[in-house]
Amino acid sequence: MKPWFKNVKPHKDIQEGHLDESIFAANLAEVASGTGREIYTSPDMFFQKTYFTAALKNISRRAVHGLNGGQDAENRVISLQTGFGGGKTHTLISLYHLAKWGNRAIQSDCTKELLQHTGTLKFDSANIAVFTNSTNDPAQGRKVNGITIRTLWGELAYQLGGKEAYEIIKVNDEKRVAPKGLFKKVLEQCKPALILIDELADYCVSASAVKVEVSNLSDQTVSFIQELTESVSGTDQCVLIATLPASAQELASSPISAQILSALENRITRVGANMKPVEDDEIFEVVRRRLFEDLGDEKEIEEVISAYSFMYQSLFTEISSHALKTDYKERLKKSYPFHPELIDMFRLRWASNPYFQRTRGVLRILAAIISDLWKRQTYLTGSQFLIHTSDVVLSNVEALTSQITILHGASWDAVINADISGTSSNAFKIDNEVKGLGKHSITQGVAATILLGTFGSKGQNKGVGVDEIKLCMIKPEGFNHNDINGALDRMEGNAHYLYYSSTGQKRYWFDTTPNINILINQGKGDIKSSDINAEIIKRISEKTKKVQLFNTLVNPLDDIPEQMKPTLVIMSPVYSANTNEVSGKAKTLIEKIATKKGKSERIYRNTMLFLCCSENGFAKLQEDLRNYLACQKISTEYNSQLEKEQKDDIKKRIDEANKQADISLVSAYSIVLKYSVKNGIEKLVVKQFKESLDSQINDNIISALKEEEWLLESVGLSTLKSNNLLPTVEQPVRAKDIYEAFIRFDDKPMVTGIDAVAKSILKYCYNSEYCIATGDGKIFTKYFLQENVPFFDVTDVTYWLVDKSLKPIPKITIEPPKDEEDIIIDVAPGNQKKEDGIRTFRSITVSGKVPLEQYTELFNYFILPFGTSGNKLDIEVKFKIKSTESSPLDESKPLYKSAKEASKQLGLKFEEE
Numbered sequence: 001m002k003p004w005f006k007n008v009k010p011h012k013d014i015q016e017g018h019l020d021e022s023i024f025a026a027n028l029a030e031v032a033s034g035t036g037r038e039i040y041t042s043p044d045m046f047f048q049k050t051y052f053t054a055a056l057k058n059i060s061r062r063a064v065h066g067l068n069g070g071q072d073a074e075n076r077v078i079s080l081q082t083g084f085g086g087g088k089t090h091t092l093i094s095l096y097h098l099a100k101w102g103n104r105a106i107q108s109d110c111t112k113e114l115l116q117h118t119g120t121l122k123f124d125s126a127n128i129a130v131f132t133n134s135t136n137d138p139a140q141g142r143k144v145n146g147i148t149i150r151t152l153w154g155e156l157a158y159q160l161g162g163k164e165a166y167e168i169i170k171v172n173d174e175k176r177v178a179p180k181g182l183f184k185k186v187l188e189q190c191k192p193a194l195i196l197i198d199e200l201a202d203y204c205v206s207a208s209a210v211k212v213e214v215s216n217l218s219d220q221t222v223s224f225i226q227e228l229t230e231s232v233s234g235t236d237q238c239v240l241i242a243t244l245p246a247s248a249q250e251l252a253s254s255p256i257s258a259q260i261l262s263a264l265e266n267r268i269t270r271v272g273a274n275m276k277p278v279e280d281d282e283i284f285e286v287v288r289r290r291l292f293e294d295l296g297d298e299k300e301i302e303e304v305i306s307a308y309s310f311m312y313q314s315l316f317t318e319i320s321s322h323a324l325k326t327d328y329k330e331r332l333k334k335s336y337p338f339h340p341e342l343i344d345m346f347r348l349r350w351a352s353n354p355y356f357q358r359t360r361g362v363l364r365i366l367a368a369i370i371s372d373l374w375k376r377q378t379y380l381t382g383s384q385f386l387i388h389t390s391d392v393v394l395s396n397v398e399a400l401t402s403q404i405t406i407l408h409g410a411s412w413d414a415v416i417n418a419d420i421s422g423t424s425s426n427a428f429k430i431d432n433e434v435k436g437l438g439k440h441s442i443t444q445g446v447a448a449t450i451l452l453g454t455f456g457s458k459g460q461n462k463g464v465g466v467d468e469i470k471l472c473m474i475k476p477e478g479f480n481h482n483d484i485n486g487a488l489d490r491m492e493g494n495a496h497y498l499y500y501s502s503t504g505q506k507r508y509w510f511d512t513t514p515n516i517n518i519l520i521n522q523g524k525g526d527i528k529s530s531d532i533n534a535e536i537i538k539r540i541s542e543k544t545k546k547v548q549l550f551n552t553l554v555n556p557l558d559d560i561p562e563q564m565k566p567t568l569v570i571m572s573p574v575y576s577a578n579t580n581e582v583s584g585k586a587k588t589l590i591e592k593i594a595t596k597k598g599k600s601e602r603i604y605r606n607t608m609l610f611l612c613c614s615e616n617g618f619a620k621l622q623e624d625l626r627n628y629l630a631c632q633k634i635s636t637e638y639n640s641q642l643e644k645e646q647k648d649d650i651k652k653r654i655d656e657a658n659k660q661a662d663i664s665l666v667s668a669y670s671i672v673l674k675y676s677v678k679n680g681i682e683k684l685v686v687k688q689f690k691e692s693l694d695s696q697i698n699d700n701i702i703s704a705l706k707e708e709e710w711l712l713e714s715v716g717l718s719t720l721k722s723n724n725l726l727p728t729v730e731q732p733v734r735a736k737d738i739y740e741a742f743i744r745f746d747d748k749p750m751v752t753g754i755d756a757v758a759k760s761i762l763k764y765c766y767n768s769e770y771c772i773a774t775g776d777g778k779i780f781t782k783y784f785l786q787e788n789v790p791f792f793d794v795t796d797v798t799y800w801l802v803d804k805s806l807k808p809i810p811k812i813t814i815e816p817p818k819d820e821e822d823i824i825i826d827v828a829p830g831n832q833k834k835e836d837g838i839r840t841f842r843s844i845t846v847s848g849k850v851p852l853e854q855y856t857e858l859f860n861y862f863i864l865p866f867g868t869s870g871n872k873l874d875i876e877v878k879f880k881i882k883s884t885e886s887s888p889l890d891e892s893k894p895l896y897k898s899a900k901e902a903s904k905q906l907g908l909k910f911e912e913e
Contacts, residue, residue: 349456390445403454463509617668
């Protein structure tokens with residue numbers, strides 16, 4: 001069998017060691033301007049070195065069908081959202097060349113495979129607009145042909161249709177105000193049209209510093225994206241492809257980065273389809289196509305792969321079990337001349353770091369490894385049929401060590417120098433001391449393998465196991481696999497930065513002085529949006545248990561039962577809003593909940609308010625919860641590996657992150673929404689915040705609702721009058737109808753509850769605004785005016801409000817006393833008579849017994865009229881309360897205790913028998 005460097009042929013610059021790493025940095029703007037490297041600007045050369053992934057074929061098919069127009073066109077707004085190096089820019093360049101070529105693409109041999117999947121391009125050449133984060137300076141704009149273009153919409157219009165198309169939105173571009181309803185005219189004029197937008201989120205971060213009236217250019221750009229996506233969707237032969245980073249961590253270090261990304265995601269993915277340009281397994285072919293101009297003899301490759309497969313079967317007890325599966329042979333073939341475990345180190349482990357560029361980063365490192373080995377091929381010892389992790393000499397591969405420094409910090413230089421690579425390293429010293437190991441540099445190979453496997457591994461799978469190390473290192477016709485065990489034993493006793501698990505199968509990893517920050521940042525990358533949303537709902541559910549006034553419904557289904565009490569519906573963060581607008585998803589759900597109960601119409605429509613998460617606050621809340629969940633994750637998964645000081649530190653961080661998350665939850669849920677048929681959705685933004693959500697609702701939100709008169713704790717007379725809820729001579733009003741008017745009809749303010757209406761009705765009766773009467777609405781048996789109404793129940797259908805003029809005037813007749821049970825009026829005569837002979841008195845004394853059901857008459861005929869007319873009124877009382885079988889009196893009864901205490905407070909005599 002031939003060594004790999006005798007079978008394959010790397011590209012010339014890799015062979016010569018003149019590696020310009022920029023060849024792996026695709027730049028869409030340079031391609032569009034024709035100033036980029038030939039490998040990207042030449043369609044033939046570009047497609048020759050491009051591996052057509054399944055996703056690239058699918059995206060290209062969508063784009064071609066969309067530009068061709070007609071019924072075959074699918075969703076023509078496509079979002080490409082992956083992490084660093086996920087193939088987004090490469091995909092955009094592919095689409096650029098296809099659209100530029102048009103129907104001439106079929107003439108190139110390099111595109112035959114792609115066109116078999118996409119079908120024929122039915123247009124000569126599409127109009128193309130390219131916008132990246134460097135196309136147009138947010139502050140200065142871009143000058144071209146006497147025009148200064150200042151915005152994204154200006155650039156797209158000009159690039160698609162020149163000055164004529166630009167004129168359509170010229171005013172909007174000059175004022176930096178997003179057009180509304182105009183861009184569809186541009187597209188109609190310029191189709192077929194392909195719009196490629198790359199790094200828009202990064203552009204928006206810079207544009208946020210440019211003020212536009214009360215807004216800024218970033219907000220205007222985000223607003224335009226919604227206009228653009230809808231225009232493209234509604235215009236035939238138009239396609240929009242936009243890229244977004246996978247997380248805000250990839251953007252500039254700015255507090256608004258997450259907010260901008262969230263806003264762009266909401267608007268692009270609302271209309272478009274999100275696609276991933278490169279699937280995980282396709283990285284093998286992408287790497288081979290980009291690094292080698294000749295992949296060698298297939299028969300030679302088959303011989304090498306067979307030798308590895310046979311070796312693995314014979315060593316099945318020593319290596320990872322997945323290498324024994326039938327599909328592993330195919331993976332060996334796909335990755336040739338690399339061992340698949342080397343590529344997987346970067347593809348799977350390193351790619352878990354959000355800052356590692358999955359495609360470009362892997363290409364840069366592998367190209368540097370090939371270049372080093374190619375130059376040293378005459379000095380390489382042992383079998384060299386594939387390129388293994390153990391073949392990597394870190395001190396020779398600056399692209400690799402610099403990437404470690406960039407991703408994990410400069411402190412790793414000390415680890416590499418002390419333990420792994422170079423003549424001063426412990427691994428080199430061991431190989432130099434033990435000839436059996438040094439012949440194949442086994443210890444240095446073990447150390448390099450462990451270091452590569454250190455990054456991206458976590459929890460119980462931290463580092464690499466012995467079986468994984470052996471799979472990465474052993475070769476046909478090579479050293480004995482037991483030599484690896486010997487190297488590990490020596491490294492355990494000599495290495496300065498090597499760690500290993502003490503329970504179960506041994507796993508090895510390198511580390512610097514323990515650094516909790518690095519662990520937490522790694523943990524953040526593992527937290528998904530769904531994890532954060534679930535934590536938000538969980539916290540809201542817990543915090544709202546102590547809410548007093550409102551019945552709270554947290555993230556409910558849209559089929560909510562009738563609510564007759566004030567109800568606060570707290571929405572999932574998926575249904576967001578901001579100070580200017582409510583998201584489309586939120587509008588739809590709120591209107592449905594507010595007007596429908598299942599399939600039927602909702603009766604009580606004025607009892608529900610909706611508490612929504614603001615887009616601005618959500619970005620901060622996401623970040624705080626991501627930090628909290630990451631700390632929890634680190635505490636759980638790394639508990640056995642942390643020192644006591646680290647455990648104390650992570651516990652403290654969890655407590656602090658938990659408190660901060662609660663505060664951010666309050667500030668995020670700051671928008672109260674109310675739906676009404678007349679006004680649609682109205683917004684109330686709460687600007688004062690408590691530290692916990694229950695306190696925020698009980699205090700600040702309720703106060704704000706009352707201040708804005710969205711919520712009434714008492715109903716004013718003017719409110720009753722303006723809503724035609726006061727009686728007239730001709731028309732009484734049922735008390736229950738007044739209460740139900742405030743809970744059924746959403747054109748009225750909400751009330752805090754039944755007491756808000758009941759007490760107000762009683763108040764204005766007492767103030768002589770109207771009578772309360774009992775009856776059926778036509779015939780009334782009892783009237784109350786300027787008096788309390790005993791046992792008044794506003795939901796009782798027999799209570800009515802009637803005009804006070806309708807109350808009958810009582811006739812008082814005093815009959816002579818019949819027995820001791822009757823009332824006695826004792827008159828003390830005065831000393832004078834008036835000139836007309838009418839007697840005057842010094843006082844009148846009224847005494848006797850009154851039935852319980854008539855006790856209120858004492859107030860109406862004696863206390864109120866004499867007390868308000870200026871007479872001095874002395875009142876003596878005597879209550880004799882008798883025990884009964886149904887209600888016996890004893891000193892344990894609350895009634896007894898309260899009566900005794902009241903007597904004491906009022907200075908009354910209290911006797912018992």
